[in-house]
Amino acid sequence: MLTTRFTEMFGVDHPIVQGGMMWVGRAELVAAVANSGALGFLTALTQPTPEALAKEIARTREMTDKPFGVNLTILPSISPPPYEEYRQAIIDSGISIVETAGSNPVDHLPHLKDAGIKVIHKCTSVRHAIKAQLVGVDAVSIDGFECAGHPGEDDVPGLVLIPAAARELEIPIIASGGIADARGLVAALALGAQGVNMGTRFMCTVESPVAQEVKEQIVANSERDTTLIFRTLRNTARVAKNAVSAEVVGIESRGCEFDDIAHLVAGARGRKVFEEGDLDAGIWTSGQSQGLVRDIPPVGELVTRMVHEAEAIITGRLASMVSATAAQAVGARA
Incomplete structure (x- = not known):
């Protein structure tokens, strides 16, 4: 097995995380991830x-x-959900791992820490990851530009972002964005991460609660079939290409306020995509890693395959490169 600081700290078998996803992080998927030996997160705000x-x-x-955890995404809102009540439900339920995202979790950390909960905070930049470490989180999940959802405004891909974060941080780093198979797992570990986070890949599994039409579209899509919306509003989001996201981009190109596109990007419309399979009902998140997704396996099969293939890459192809280089060096000295 691949043992890292992350697996040891969070008590899981494999350095693989299914992060919180709105409308997706439900019991069936999270339990399947946990039973596979990886770490899954329910999404708190998916529940009403x-x-x-x-x-x-x-x-x-x-x-x-x-072990499994709960994601609590904290965002500014005109009518915010009762975050403190959701936090208390997490604590009262005896959850031991929480993934926070969105705003700085500093106001929630004392309550979570007093309850013995380990916290992973999702970041999109090194500066935010450093701040998260300073306020006391146990690990960070660092999102590269390739990720689904909100990649931040710096446009730094994982190949640069992961080692840049590893250079600055002492706490474990979970690499997120653009990862869907064993090659991404091995690459992330080589870049300094202690594990990987996958969203799009876990959406496309048997136990995922999203509609079959969505899963099949992810398989059919290439890495080019996403689009960036909200760029002009400085709140960039990566979503799947469809008629609605194209309309949003068109309106933005002419200049707009959020109110001009709010009717197109409403969360209820995205939920309809996931639950009913109407691919043009609204915007729906998918990362560039969809170009690497070519099947819809059970979660257990996916995780086992990733781990075995990662081990084979490390002990096989990469090890043979080292052996060949060593042999050449010996030959040169002789």
């Missing part, structure tokens, strides 16, 4: 109330006795 979240946590526990 803190009480519903507590029930979803209990439902997940009926399917697995292995």
Whole structure:
């Protein structure tokens, strides 16, 4: 098995994370990820109330006795959800791992830490990761430009972002964005990460709750079939190409305020895509890693395949390169 600081700190078998995804991080998927030996996250705000979240946590526990966590995404809003109540539901349910995202989690950390909860904070830049370390998170998940959802405004891809973060941080780093197979896992470890986070790849599994039409579209798509919206609003999001995202980009190109496109990007419309399979009902998130996704396996098969193939790459092809180089050096000295 691939053992890293991350697997040791969080008590999982494999350095693979299924991060929180709105409308996707539900009990069936998270339990399957946990049972595979990886770390899965329920998405708190997918549930309509803190009480519903507590029930979803209990439902997940009926399917697995292995570690899993809850994602709590904290964003500024005119009518914010009751974050403190969701946080308390997490604590009262005995969850031991939380993934935070969005705003700085500093106001939530004392409560989570007092409850013995380890916190992974999702960041899109080295400067934000350093700040997260300073306020006391246990690990960071660092999102490269390739990721689905919000990649930040710096446009730094993982090949640069991961080692740049590893150079500056002492806490474990989870590499996120553009990773869908064993090659990405091995590359991330080589760049200094202690594990990888996958969203798009886990969306496209048997246990994922999204509609089959969405899964099949991810398989059909290439790495070029995403688009960036909200660029002009400085709130960039990467979503799948479809009629709605094209309309949003067209409106933005002429200059707009958020109110001009709000009706197109409403969360309820994206939820309809995932639940009903109407691919043009709204915008829906997918990363450039969709170009690497070519099947819809059970979660356990996916994780096992990734780990075995990663081990084969490390002990086989890469090791043979080192051996060949050593042999050449010996020959040269002789």
